[in-house]
Amino acid sequence: MTVMMPLEPNRRRSLSDPLAAAIQPPEDESPADRHRRLQAEHEAKLVSDRIDEMLREEKKEKRMKPEVKILLLGQSESGKSTTLKQFQLMHAPAAFRADRLAWRAVVYLNLVRSILRILDAVSPDADPDGDGVDLWPVASNRKFGTRVAKYEQYRRALEPLRELEEHLIRMLSAPDEVEPVRITPSKPDWNLHNITSVSLPPSTSNSRRPSPVITIPHRRKVSSPFTPTSPSTAQSLPSPGGSSSSSSKSKPTEVSVHTTSNWKKAFSLTNKIKSTKSAHTNEIEGWWDDPSDPVHVINACGPAMLGLWKDPNVKQRLRELRLRVEESSGFFLDEISRITALRYFPTDQDVLKARLKTLGVVEHSFSIPDSNRRTIEWKIYDVGGARNQRSAWAPYFDDVNAIIFLAPISAFDQVLAEDARVNRLEDSFQLWKSLVSNKLLTNVSIILFLNKIDLLQAKLRSGVRLRDHMPHYGDRPNDYDSVSKYFYNKFGAVHQEFSAHKARELKIHFTSVTDTRRTATIMKNVRDIIIATNLKSLQLM
Numbered sequence: 001m002t003v004m005m006p007l008e009p010n011r012r013r014s015l016s017d018p019l020a021a022a023i024q025p026p027e028d029e030s031p032a033d034r035h036r037r038l039q040a041e042h043e044a045k046l047v048s049d050r051i052d053e054m055l056r057e058e059k060k061e062k063r064m065k066p067e068v069k070i071l072l073l074g075q076s077e078s079g080k081s082t083t084l085k086q087f088q089l090m091h092a093p094a095a096f097r098a099d100r101l102a103w104r105a106v107v108y109l110n111l112v113r114s115i116l117r118i119l120d121a122v123s124p125d126a127d128p129d130g131d132g133v134d135l136w137p138v139a140s141n142r143k144f145g146t147r148v149a150k151y152e153q154y155r156r157a158l159e160p161l162r163e164l165e166e167h168l169i170r171m172l173s174a175p176d177e178v179e180p181v182r183i184t185p186s187k188p189d190w191n192l193h194n195i196t197s198v199s200l201p202p203s204t205s206n207s208r209r210p211s212p213v214i215t216i217p218h219r220r221k222v223s224s225p226f227t228p229t230s231p232s233t234a235q236s237l238p239s240p241g242g243s244s245s246s247s248s249k250s251k252p253t254e255v256s257v258h259t260t261s262n263w264k265k266a267f268s269l270t271n272k273i274k275s276t277k278s279a280h281t282n283e284i285e286g287w288w289d290d291p292s293d294p295v296h297v298i299n300a301c302g303p304a305m306l307g308l309w310k311d312p313n314v315k316q317r318l319r320e321l322r323l324r325v326e327e328s329s330g331f332f333l334d335e336i337s338r339i340t341a342l343r344y345f346p347t348d349q350d351v352l353k354a355r356l357k358t359l360g361v362v363e364h365s366f367s368i369p370d371s372n373r374r375t376i377e378w379k380i381y382d383v384g385g386a387r388n389q390r391s392a393w394a395p396y397f398d399d400v401n402a403i404i405f406l407a408p409i410s411a412f413d414q415v416l417a418e419d420a421r422v423n424r425l426e427d428s429f430q431l432w433k434s435l436v437s438n439k440l441l442t443n444v445s446i447i448l449f450l451n452k453i454d455l456l457q458a459k460l461r462s463g464v465r466l467r468d469h470m471p472h473y474g475d476r477p478n479d480y481d482s483v484s485k486y487f488y489n490k491f492g493a494v495h496q497e498f499s500a501h502k503a504r505e506l507k508i509h510f511t512s513v514t515d516t517r518r519t520a521t522i523m524k525n526v527r528d529i530i531i532a533t534n535l536k537s538l539q540l541m
């Protein structure tokens with residue numbers, strides 16, 4: 001850095017140079033003025049030198065603190081954000097735990113939605129051909145079956161949850177936002193195979209990168225209309241202006257909230273625990289003392305939620321409809337009593353299981369020492385995986401070191417939420433093929449997570465047959481070992497045949513990224529591999 005210095009009076013200057021003329025000392029400068037001026041010049045020089053030194057240090061530090069960039073890719077609900085949460089839990093546990101209370105709203109919302117989905121599905125008026133259960137496999141015999149005798153009782157007792165659902169969405173949409181952000185689905189642009197160049201230099205690519213948001217998808221259809229239980233609750237729980245109402249039959253828009261700290265604000269620890277101790281009673285004050293907190297509706301509806309979920313007629317009806325609620329994202333129905341308790345505080349596992357759909361791209365940084373005690377800055381990018389989100393991936397391809405691609409192999413009998421004609425696993429294969437053959441990614445390490453193996457095991461055990469959905473599987477045994485090996489070989493073969501870099505070594509892991517212990521071991525392994533294969537570009541050699 002250079003600070004402009006006045007020149008000595010005895011040095012020759014061209015008076016035609018206006019700058020030189022402007023900074024020339026006055027002709028009649030006294031010895032005292034001259035001393036003061038020279039003193040000031042000396043101090044300015046010292047400041048300039050200090051700044052130069054700081055800049056040099058910063059540069060050196062940057063050189064000594066290499067950066068690794070990782071992209072998490074895969075279709076929606078493949079487990080990208082969950083993998084990122086595991087990374088946070090491993091490397092920034094204090095920050096992860098500080099956010100736990102904020103996830104309470106998401107856990108409530110996940111639970112409320114599961115309950116309302118079940119209620120709608122078992123309703124005697126349910127439209128048997130409706131797609132209110134978008135991610136659950138389509139039923140073959142919806143029209144006739146077990147009647148839920150207590151349906152009307154459940155419906156009345158759980159009615160406040162419809163209002164609460166809207167209220168939670170509104171709270172998650174950040175207290176300072178007048179309305180939740182609405183996302184208009186953009187033109188699907190998911191064929192990465194066609195993306196062969198990105199015109200943005202690394203330094204400017206950030207400006208073209210979209211700002212991050214999280215979406216809470218609306219339930220598709222609700223059979224019974226929303227009725228406020230009382231004028232006072234209707235006032236305190238406003239429905240989001242203009243969003244699809246509970247009674248809407250048309251396909252609703254999605255409501256999204258920003259992934260910046262805003263969505264966490266409403267439920268954060270500092271907001272909710274007002275003071276550690278009350279001056280009068282010496283007791284800890286918390287959200288349970290706040291009459292407007294959602295916990296009161298959740299708590300009051302707890303017994304009815306439990307009754308509905310445990311009802312043998314409901315279970316039977318769900319079986320007839322072939323709705324495997326246990327496999328859906330954000331499944332908390334086996335923990336209703338714990339979650340609806342007044343002093344419920346989310347555990348690490350709850351945060352990992354909580355589901356918020358990502359829109360855009362979210363960057364997270366972690367400083368992690370390597371085995372030689374050098375600090376490495378890890379930048380992890382979590383992207384939205386839905387089809388209309390995939391066009392946002394490409395600007396990140398140009399300077400990434402590694403990609404972790406997640407394919408949820410339990411989803412072989414499911415269809416995409418955004419296009420019910422497309423099998424989820426087929427979509428993962430196509431996406432995988434596009435990715436490995438992309439020329440921009442020739443020198444990028446690729447790690448494949450064949451994810452959700454816990455759900456795959458449960459599904460195969462329950463008798464769902466792979467060959468009914470993938471006829472090529474033929475007569476091979478329908479057990480976990482054979483099915484997982486089949487997927488391993490199939491993804492591996494696509495890489496071998498289509499990889500833009502034939503010598504690239506592919507690492508495949510079977511994962512269940514909600515399992516912290518297993519995932520920690522795998523992530524450590526992945527970190528070492530990424531460092532080893534990028535030694536040169538990270539200047540660690």
Ligand SMILES: Nc1nc2c(ncn2[C@@H]2O[C@H](COP(=O)(O)OP(=O)(O)OP(=O)(O)O)[C@@H](O)[C@H]2O)c(=O)[nH]1
Nearest residue numbers: 076077078079080081082330353358385452512513
């Ligand atoms: N049982 C089980 N659930 C999982 C696993 N991986 C992820 N999930 C759950 O699946 C849901 C979806 O996971 P996310 O991490 O939000 O998926 P995503 O890939 O980020 O999805 P988008 O943000 O829509 O692109 C969450 O509720 C997770 O807890 C797994 O291996 N097993």
Ligand SMILES: [Mg+2]
Nearest residue numbers: 080081357358
């Ligand atoms: Mg996500």
